[in-house]
Amino acid sequence: MxxxxxxxxxxxxxxxxxxxxxxxxVRMIGRGAERLRALAAEGGEPSDADLTDAAALSKAFRGAKAVYLMLPPNLAGHDGRAFHKRVADAIAAAVERAGVTYAVHLSSIGADKPDKTGTVEGSHALEQQLNRIDGLNLLHLRAGYFMENTLAQIASIHTTGKAMGPFRPDLELPMIATRDVGEAAADALLSLSFDKQQTRELQGQRDISMSEVAQIIGRAIGTLDLPYLQATDETVRAALLKLGISANMAALLLEMSAAWNTGHIRAFEPRSAENTTPTSYETFVAEEFLPRFQARSVA
Ligand SMILES: NC(=O)c1ccc[n+]([C@@H]2O[C@H](COP(=O)([O-])OP(=O)(O)OC[C@H]3O[C@@H](n4cnc5c(N)ncnc54)[C@H](OP(=O)(O)O)[C@@H]3O)[C@@H](O)[C@H]2O)c1
Structure with a gap:
């Protein structure tokens, strides 16, 4: 299980x-009766546990062949670092108490750095905390920048006619679809071909800049030469606040973006078959971005 x-x-x-x-x-950890029912409908065994609750988690982890661990975002929270510490403490305590022997941890490119990486700092800290657990075989999957983050461009394009964000237009990002992260993690859980503490990067199908992202979106929505504008921190902050993201989280997201821009966050592994995943940005736009963009246009 x-x-x-x-x-x-x-x-x-x-x-x-x-x-x-x-x-x-599969025992699927979730919160709230309604969401748990939805998980059960998929064929899994739902388990009600908050990721800050070590006792509930250790009960949920007991008897597992292996666990998939992730540090959730807390976009509306007012102290992102403190939230990540609470979750990391609870996860690490539960892994230890339940005697888990195999875990795949969703980490992030940039988690090699202890600080000045904004939201990625939590992944570094959880990696370190899990590494200290005796008898735990661990794979830290350091994923690249999620393609799903670019869904925020839907609002930007609708309101300003431009794609915009904090990244340099020419910065090549290892962008990955979350479905590919899930599949890589599941494959690792099935094979359990890792031991002690290992890290592996997941760099997506290819590196891609925000200028190219805008061109691909533009072609899909019928706006040739859709521009991408690198916005100032203040503009990005205002847009994030408008989306309901707290000021604290907005600051952490800006710090993370700045770290990518300067190369403080960057991939280390040379691109290879092992760290390259199948879904292209073009496929992501056709299957995930476009339907949401069109739904918003109709609304
Ligand atoms: N965004 C990126 O570019 C990027 C890149 C590399 C790595 N990452 C990592 O990926 C993580 C996000 O992964 P994702 O996209 O799969 O997550 P996601 O879609 O944002 O979902 C978060 C999950 O965590 C659950 N959750 C949130 N708070 C919880 C709590 N207190 N107790 C129990 N469950 C809780 C949510 O459950 P509910 O349905 O109950 O809310 C949901 O299932 C980030 O936090 C980061 O660590 C992100």
Whole structure:
């Protein structure tokens, strides 16, 4: 039996679905009766546990062949670092208490750095905390920048006619679809071909700049030469606040973006078959971006 945290989220749901398709038993951690019912409908065993609750988590982890661990974002929270510490403390305590022997941890490119990486600092801290647990075989999957983050461009294009964000237009980002993260994590859970503490980067199908992102979106929505504008921190901050993101989280996201821009956050592994995943940005736009863009146009 496998245990999947964040089972209603992008990567966790992909991990769980992949394992269930392979005929594996999956305990899916979620919150609230309604969401748990939805998880049960997918064929998994729902388990109600908050990721800050070490006792509930250790009960959920007990008997697992392996667990999928993720640190959730807390976009509306007022102290992102403190929230990540609470979750990391609870996860690490639960892994230890439940005697978990195999775990795949969703980490991030940039988690090699202890600080000045904004939201990625939590992944560094959780990596370190899990590394200290005796008898735990660990794979830290350091994923690149999620393609799903670019769904925020829908609002920008609708309101300003431009794609915009904090990244340099020419910065080549290893951009990955979360479905590919989920599939890579599920494959690692099925094979368990890692031991002690290992890291592996997931760099997506290819590196891609925000200028290219705008061109691909532009072609899909019928606006040739859709411009991408690198916005000032203040403009990005105002847009994030408008989306309901707290000032604290906005600051952490800006710090993370600045770290990519300067190369403080960057991939280390040379691109290879092992760290390259199948979904192209063009496929992501056709299957995920465009339907949402069109739905918003109709609305
Ligand atoms: N964004 C990026 O570019 C990027 C890149 C590399 C790595 N990452 C990592 O990926 C993570 C996000 O992964 P994702 O996209 O799969 O997540 P997601 O879609 O944002 O989903 C978060 C999941 O965590 C659950 N959750 C949130 N708070 C919880 C709590 N207190 N107790 C129990 N469950 C809780 C949510 O459940 P509910 O349905 O109950 O809310 C949901 O299932 C980031 O936090 C970061 O660590 C992100």
């Amino acid at each position: 496998y245990v999947v945290t964040g089972a209603t989220g992008h990567t966790g749901s992909a991990v769980a679905k992949h394992l269930l398709r392979k005929g594996e038993k």
